Every structure is written in C-alpha cells, then in structure tokens.
Amino acid sequence: MELVYVALPVALLVGGAALAAFIWAARDDQFEDLDTPPKRAIFDDVELKDRPKQGGGS
C-alpha cells in the first residue's frame, strides 16, 4: 500500500507531461484552423499534369 506514495506522484507526472505536450500544441496554433486540414487530406492524391511553370508577369 505504501507504493501509493510513489505511484500517485508518478501518475501525476505522466499526466503533467501529456498536459505539457497539449500546451505546446496549442501554442503552436494547431487548434487554430480545424476546417482546412481535413479537406486538404482529401486532395493529397490529386496530381497536376506536367506543365512548364509560368513566369510571374501575367
């Protein structure tokens, strides 16, 4: 039963690590745009036809 004195703080530490990862993700703006990435994933398979690139001055 004395194991609790170690196990509980360790559990809290592991939880704290996950929380730190979450805070990093939030600060990295990963929760900023939740609409575009799922749509982008659909288009990954779409290939463009091979064409020479065009210059800028249109």
Add this chain to the structure above:
Amino acid sequence: MSNTRTSPEVEQSSEQACAHCGLPVPAIELRAGDPVQFCCGGCRAVHGALHECGLERYYDLRDRERQVEASAEPALVTGRGFEHLDDARFLSAQTSVDAHGVRRAELRIDGLRCGACIWLLEAMPKIVRGVMDVRVDSARGIARVAWDEQVIRLSAVARRFDALGYQLQPFGDPDAVKRERAANRAWIVRMGVAGAIASNAMAVAFALYGGILAEMDLAFRLFFQWCSVALAVLAVAWPGRIFLTNAIAALRTRTPHMDVPVAFGLVAAVSAGIVATVQGTGSIYCESAAMLVFLLLVGRYVQYGRQRRAREQVELLLAIVPSVARKVVADAGRERIVEVAMDALEPGDIVEVPANEACPADGRLLADSAHLDLSHLTGESQPVRVERGGPVYAGSRVIESPARLEVMVAGEETRAARLLALVREAGERRAPIVELADRVSAWFLPTIFVLSVVTIAWWWPTLPPDQVMARAVAMLVVTCPCALGLATPLAVVAGIGKGARKGVLVKGGDVLERASRAGTLVLDKTGTVTEGRTRVIRSIGRESALAAAAALEMHSAHPIARAVVDAFGGQAEHAKLKGMDVREIPGLGIEGRVGKSLVRVGGMRFMRERSAIVSDEIQAYAAECKVAGLAPLFVALDGRVEGVAGIGDPIRPDARRTIARLQRVGWRVVLASGDDPVVASGVAKTLGIDARDAHGGLSPEEKLELVKRAEFARPVVMVGDGVNDLAALAAADVGVAVRNGAQASHHVADVCLAARGLRPLERFLSGAHSTMRAIKVNLAVSVAYNAGGAVLAFLGLVNPLVAAILMPLSGLTVLAIALKMPSFELPEAEKEVR
C-alpha cells in the same frame, strides 16, 4: 461582372448552365454554337485561366465538395493591378523575409467557396514560378503566401490569384488578428489544463472515498486529501483565475455577474478543504471545485468561439468603399492610370471607376452621363442617371461603362463615411437590456449567503461547531452555480450553432434573448419583401411586338433592358429576331429595326416625342400599372404602340403569408422604404400591412427616427441591407442584415441572414424564441438542483461524495437540454408542400 443572381425566372430564359459556377446563363450572355457557356465574363475568364494552367481537376473536386455544401456564386475577376501590395511600407510592416530572400505574408483572401478552392490555391507553387508556398485557412479566409522576391512580386502573385477569381488584400488591422489568435490560444490552454486537473482530481477522489468506506489508515487518507487540495488549488489558481478576476471586477463596478457566486463557491470549497486537511478532520470538496472550473470553462469557451467566428466573418466584409482608387495622372502630356490607396485621394484628383465597381470618393461626373446604382446608399432599387457635372457619391456603383470623376471630398468627409459615423453613434446609445442570466445571478449570491447564515444560526445551539461549519460549507459548495453557469451559454451556443447551419448567423446570446418576444418588426422594402431586382411584372400586347422589344434590348446592358430580355427573349419562335441599326437614346429609350418594322421601346415621354399613336386601352393599362407602383414601358411598332410592360420590383411569393403568420404571433410589421411613398403603400396594401405603418421615401436619418419611435413595442427588430439602413440597424434592439447586402451592414447588424427574403427572418425569430425557452427550462432545472442540494446540505445529508456526484450530474442535465431544445425549424405550416 457578377450581377447575375440565382433566380428561377432567369432559368426560364435559357436551359444552359454556366460551365464555371453552374448558375443559369442569361439570354444576353448566350453565345450561339459554343459548347461551353458562361453566366458572366468573370466565370469565362476563370474557366480559361484554369484550363491554361492545367487545373481542370478543380471541377471534379468541386463537384465532390458541392454534395456537402452547395453555394453557387459567379466568379469575380477584377483585373486590378494590386500595385499597393508592393508598397514598401506594407512590405516592411506586414511581411517577413528569410535569409534566402523568401518573403512571407498573411493576407485576407476573398472568393473562397469550397474545399476545391483550397486545393486550387495551394497548387499555385506548382504553377507559378517564384511562389514558394500557399497555405489557406478556409474558416477565416486567410492565405499565408511565401514567395521568392528575386523572381516575382506580390502584386504579380495577386494578379494570378485574381485571374482565378480570388482577391488578396492586406488586413486592415493585422494586430487585431494576432490578438484574437492569442486570446483563442489562451482559452484552449485554460480549458485543457482545467480538464486535466479535473480528471486527476476525480481519480484521487475515487481513491479517497473508496478508502474512507474501506476504513483506510489516517495517513493514507491525509495523503490523498493533500493531493486533492493541491490539485484544487492549482485548478483555481491557474485556469480558474479568470473567474476570480471577473468577480473582483464585477464587485468593483457593482454589476451583477455570474462569476461572483462562482468565485465565492470556489474559494469556499478550497479554503474549507485546506482547513479540514490541516486539522485532520472534516470533509473536503476539492474535486467538486476542480470539476466546476472545467465545466464552466467549457461553456465559456464554446460561447467565445462562436462570437469570434461571427466577428471575423464581419471583418471579411467590412469595406463599402474600395480601398484602392484608379487615379488619372497627366504624365508629359500623356495620361496614365496609377492605383493609389483611397486615403491618398485629394480634392481635385481625377479618378477612373471601372464598370460595376464602386466609386472611391464623393465627386463630380466628368463623362457626359452615367448610370449609377445607388441601392447600397439610398435603397433606391432603380439605377439613377447622372449628367455631366452631377454629384456622384462614394460607394455608389457605376453600371454599364467606366466613368471618370473629379474628387470633391474623400476619406472621412464623404457621405458614406458620415453615415458610418452616425451608425457608430447610434450603436453606442442603444439602451442596455440586462440578460436573464445576470438577473438570476443578481439574487443568487445573496440567497446562498443568507442560506449559509441561516444554517449556522439554526444548528449552532444544538450541534458541535465543526459539524455546523461543515454543513455551512456543504451549503456553499453544493449550491455553487455550475449548472446555472452552464445553462445560458450552452443553450445559446447550441442555438447559435443550429442557426448557423440553417444560414442564420447570430452574433451573441443577448441578441437571441432580445428577439425572443414579439415586438415591432421594421422591414425595408428592397430585397426583403421584394426580390430587389428590376423585372417585368405584367404586360399586354402582341407577343411579336414584345419579342421585337426583347430583340432590341439585347443590345443594351441597362437593368430594364435585361428585365425585358428575360421576360420576352426566350420565346422560341421569336428567338431568331435580330435588332438592326439599334440606337440607345440615354434617358428615353431605344430604337432600331427588327425585321421590316421600326421598333421603339421606352417611356411615355419617348412615345410622345416620336409621336407614336397610343390607344385608349393602352393608356388605361399604363395608368393601372402606375397605381400598382410599376413603371409602364411602351413598345411601338412602326409608330403605333402595340404593347405595354409594367416594370418593377416584384414582391416575394411567400411574403404575404409569412407576414400574416408573424402578425398572428404578435409582431407589428412596419414597412420602411427609401423608394417612392406611392410604391411603398402599394406594397404594404398587398402584404396586409396597416396603411399607417407604411413609410416610403425615407432618408437614412428618417429611418433612424422611425426605429427610435416610442410608440413601437420593444423589441424593435430592423431588417435592412443597404448603407441607408445602417444607422437604423445599429439603433434597433436587433438589427438584421442580409448577406449580399451592403457589406458594412454585416458589421453593424446583430444577425446576418444567408439569404434574402422573409423565411430566413422567420426562422431567426422562431429560433430565438425556442432558444430562449431552452434557457428558461435550463435555469429552472439548475435552480431546482440547487434548491434540492440546499435542503440536503441544511439537513446535513450532503457529504463530499454526494456533492461530487450532484455537480457533474446537474451540468450534464443542462447540457442535454441545451443540445436538444433550440430549434431553427420553420413552423409546421411552412413545411406543407403546396
């Protein structure tokens, strides 16, 4: 370019669908023998540009996306130069450059419609040399562009985007965007931290209560208690601090606020926990406090997210006057056009306004004459003709052909800018309505306080002091308004979310509350009860004469001409008629040869000048048209009038029944129109609106006065979409704007409807009503929970375990009600198939 709108009538005029946007192709744009047809020049240009770049896959992707969200809109290609994006000041202030000469900028992008647009834009680096990366944030209409300065300028990138129908422009206030993003980040972190702490606190609490039941050693019990206290202190001090600061601010300003009882309960629970743990006696309520912080933050965050989105959509649509002007400068005897920022214009400058674009400043017309669409400024639905030297106001659109004007006043002094100032003022003066939740919380705090004191006073003589205090703390914790705090935001958020899916964009919960009771509904005429476009409403005369008129009018881009073509150009047997020697006489009409006859189309003055013979029957019909608020248009064949068409803005088919339904539930419906008073009262009569409530010919200032009239029952809901309605929209209790209306109206209004007409409006009003009902049920449920909890605490029946169960349970009940109840469905009668 893009003034073609979806409408069943246009569809009748041709079977063809636009190859780009899918809208029906109007007869005037049809090109015989062409396998692909377009509704406007913009769509044609974009279609061409897509094929040129090998981007045809766009259409497949778009069709896939269309099944999810259908929003057909013709493409807009402005053909502007975008030189202002190369401005050194802009580049240094809003962009960054790395060691390899790659510059990055964050820009607003207009024209996004569906997922295929994301693909198209993000494929740009593969097509345009020098563009390194494009990332689109479709929810906010933001594009992050990286480009190689050595190879391409940002203006050239913007021109490539423009050719595909997307316009890049810098943010008006880039710092506001950053602030908003930082605030969102802070909310997410706060909520995540609170959630993590709450779940850990609950886990510890299970061990603690389980241990107490199993008669665990005091040492273990204290250890768990200390862990629990530590977590609760962390929860209140870090993510929960916002409640404490809000409460202190509310106490300082003496305004009732939900956060006062919340902060009170949190502090009570945590302090009681600390005291009990230090003394080694009594019970603690720490996990309840941690849970409370988390649940309340969830409610607040969803509310914040909705408001943020509404604010951003408005920011996207802000400007009514273009930010860029095309200034004509004399350069060594030759004329040159340079694009300058609007603020740089000065009186005396000469600017050119391209066809279908808005004027950048108030000025004097330099061309012989021009037709102006003033509908955004004055609400007048018919275009107005201005002669040389006549006044032209910023924000009015030049139709048909480009025009030059001499700037008289620019910037803050223009009529449009002064109107906007009026709007700001009206918005600030709006009488505040205290929200229901705030009214409830105003008596909530004193009630709990009194209950705690009563508990102490009642039990003091009979029980030992520590038990009395335990009951008092239990009273404070169990009545802490978790469910109450969630009740309003959750119902509001659910309501706003359901509304948004139905095309009703509400900017805040207070709006739903204000619109939930029936009061006075002020409608503007153009676009709300009518379709907002010129149309042939009725006609008599020989079919061949009317078809000949259509053949002539094919040669004109005037809105009346379009109406005639739409109405009479489609008949198959006459479709081959061709107008010859067509001459348009500005302000009068049009004449030319169709087949063997000389055809003239125009108003009465034109007929008299050309001494056409008008029969009594025709005269009578024309008079009838006038009474009905329509302008008669005569068609003369070889000097004899053979047909009359009544031109006007048709009333929406559903308007009369919808208005009757609204009146039945208690709304007083008032018509406020910038159009002719005769027309306004004619429309009111058709719609069953009381004659004293029909107001025509109103100036913006008069509209404002009308909305503020004391005789009207509150709330006053104002519906309008012109710049002329802005001040009234801001002054009304609830201002409702319509998307596609004047863009500034979105900024001022509390509600934006995705579609014109009365049905979206009715949807909003019934949605507001049902959301308010959900709020009331929720408040009743949470008050009942608290009352029950208070009785149990008074009797000493609440222990920490009961509190830990009761708290989330009440929150969940309220959540379930909030998600289920608000409904933006139309009343049953509307759904009947007729």
